[in-house]
Amino acid sequence: MENDLPPRVVWFKKDLRVVDHEPLYTASRFGTVLCLYIYEPELYREPYFSSSHLQAVHQALTQLKRELQRLGADLLIQIGESVDVLEKLQKTTGFTELLSHQETGTGATYERDLAVGDWCKENGVHWREWRQQGVIRALRQRAGWANQWQEYMSEACLPAPKHLQGYKMKAWGQPKSARSLGLTQPTQSGAALTNESEAHRTLNDFLQVRGEGYQSGLSSPVSAFDSCSRLSHHFTYGTISLRKVFQATKSRQEELRRLKASRPGSNEWLRSISSFSQRLRWHCHFMQKLESEPEIEFQNMARSYDGLREANHDIEKFELWKRGETGYPLIDASMRCLQKTGWINFRMRAMLMSFASYHLWLHWRPTALHLAQEFLDFEPGIHFAQAQMQSGTTGINAIRIYSPSKQVVDHDPSGKFIKAYLPELEALPAAYLAHPQKMPKELQNRLGIRIGKDYPAPVVDETVAMAKARSKFYRVKRSPEAKKEAGEIYQRHGSRRSPHRSKATHP
Ligand SMILES: Cc1cc2nc3c(=O)[nH]c(=O)nc-3n(C[C@H](O)[C@H](O)[C@H](O)COP(=O)(O)OP(=O)(O)OC[C@H]3O[C@@H](n4cnc5c(N)ncnc54)[C@H](O)[C@@H]3O)c2cc1C
The missing domain is CATH 3.40.50.620 (HUPs)
Structure with a gap:
């Protein structure tokens, strides 16, 4: 040798x-x-x-x-x-x-x-x-970032090497299981497979078959498992490059445009592909924030919000949220879905985070760490920036408080997703999906869903908690210090419109 x-x-x-x-x-x-x-x-x-x-x-x-x-x-x-x-x-x-x-x-x-x-x-x-990625190291200013992203994504992708002249060694070692490294056995039995051929298969399947329903199906957890690309864990472990996906998407977009010119019909495919392509840029837009300001892993992006929630960390509420036992069916089903599969769609992630930060008034850091453990696709750059955005501590984004009961009506009115992950609610009539606690006692007994026994009572009153959170939050947001700081943060992190994509929605 x-x-x-x-x-x-x-x-x-x-x-x-x-x-x-x-x-x-x-x-x-x-x-x-x-x-x-x-x-x-x-x-x-x-x-x-x-x-x-x-x-x-x-x-x-x-x-x-x-x-x-x-x-x-x-x-x-x-x-x-x-x-x-x-x-x-x-x-x-x-x-x-x-x-x-x-x-x-x-x-x-x-x-x-x-x-x-x-x-x-x-x-x-x-x-x-x-x-x-399209992330730029030592970036001096955000202006022009989108153009640089576009340039990088348009550079030719490299093929796999034809041949490697391998160094010779006696022992190479094998991939390790968690147990062989002395760690606990993974529990997510329904997690998606991660490897390079699966990444290419998933991309193809999305661009040729599933992607048509992307735009209409991405917000509901009932449809999102099929409608979304499901590429995020492949990006996280790098089993496919973002550039490869961007270019395949562009080719498909051109093919769809040609088809449309010869056979005018529904715009569904084109709308979906364009919306997906935009999100590929968001991926790097968010990662750039952490690259440029690594402190956002640990502290509020807008320091004006320091002290707002930190002292209020209610362990009991935190544990109920983690276990999916809050008494709000869509929150609990989403959390239990994560425990099993390691994935949930954007809207439900945002709702989980917003519920923890506003209704339960928990600081984003411990809740974001818990979700990071649950997400198979944990990507620090996206994760911490999104966690802060959904908690209102970026200073520059509009405050969005998701109502967990309204989300049921909007995204799972028949309870298909909820019942798949909360079998104890199998018999719950659709009319009570958003508020099981409003079921009359007699009906609770008859269906075997006694609130407080078979399914938890709501951890907080949604309306009261939301109003309290809003008032505490806006007190800071409207202060002159917070307004001044928001301007500075926008200079560092705010997205700028690209000349190529003047109609793009901002993340
Ligand atoms: C609190 C919170 C935490 C999140 N943490 C992560 C994380 O750790 N890792 C992660 O990959 N995504 C994260 N996201 C963003 C988003 O939810 C996921 O990227 C998406 O659900 C992954 O599924 P998909 O690949 O099928 O997405 P698709 O909708 O098919 O999108 C394709 C790709 O675009 C990118 N993308 C899509 N939406 C966003 C977005 N809002 N922000 C940034 N990039 C986006 C992702 O790379 C995604 O894989 C988080 C969102 C929230 C609200």
Whole structure:
């Protein structure tokens, strides 16, 4: 087993694919390649982590390793702190080039990257990083961002390398289950599969079959499972690149326009594809906020709202919300759906967050951390910015308080979704879906749905809680300090219209 020269090390992080992978493609053109994945136990102690995330990594790595073998290389799988692993690897291989994608992660992954950067400098290793999103590192100002995004997304996607000249090693290691890493077994039995071929299959299925109903079906949890693209966990683990999806979407859009010109008919497909394409930009628009201001993982984007909720953390209410036992059927069904599948649509996510922040008056940080654990697609840049937006602490977005009972009427009037996740409400008549507690006692007994016994009484009175929250909130929002701060925040983070998309809705 001989190697002539040290390899170029390609470090896979949240980019578990071979297609449109610039570090891998570049390395493949210049000689021997050593592909590396590191399980980092220090990250598993972070409060947003759950072993369900590792299940997705396991699935993606299993296929990635096979693909790399097919191309002539393999995937070295290590466990430990990145700097220690790289140091050991340098001793055995003498590598001086490290290639990877940039990561817009959490404070913990940022610290890890800083440590790796220092180690590289001290040990004569040249670390090259490539963008893998439309996110711009060290961005000076937001003006012009959308144009730069468009340019990046329009650059040609790279194919998988035709062949890899793999470095030779004795032992490569296998993808690890959560249990073999000493962690609890994942519980989300209904979670979607995460790997590169599944990502491409899902994209195709969406663009050719399911996508027509996107625009009309994305808000209801009854239709969203089929109508939405369901690509988010693939973006999170990088089993497909956003650029690949953007370009496939654009091609489909052009095809649909041609079809429409020759056979005028319904606009449903075109409307849906355009609305989906817009959201691909939102993905990076939100991530850019965390890239430019990492503090928003930990603190209110608008500091004028500091102190508003922090002291009020009611553990009991928090636990009921987490368990899906608030007495509001759509909240509880959404939470239990997350426990099982790791996914729920945007509208329900926004409702869960808004209910916790306004009705239960809980600060966004602990609730956002809980949702991060539940979301298979936890993406820090989108997640913390959205959590703050739905809690009103960004200073720049309109306040939106979702009523959990109105959402039932609007999005699950027959109770199909609610009853799928709350079997105890199977016999509940549609008229009481929004307010089961309003059922007469006699009916409760007859149906076996006794409020407070078979299904919880509402944790708070919706109308009273909403009015209280509104009044406390607007007291701050209308203050001169909050108004002044909002202007400053808009300069840092507000979206700017792109000349290409002058009619685009703002996120
Ligand atoms: C409180 C809260 C937390 C969220 N946390 C996450 C998260 O951790 N990870 C995550 O990927 N999304 C998050 N979202 C955004 C959104 O709900 C999901 O991206 C979407 O539901 C994923 O399903 P999909 O891929 O089928 O989406 P589609 O509707 O098919 O959209 C396609 C892609 O566009 C992007 N996108 C869609 N909606 C948004 C949005 N509102 N903001 C930013 N990007 C968007 C996502 O990358 C998504 O995969 C959060 C939303 C809220 C309200």
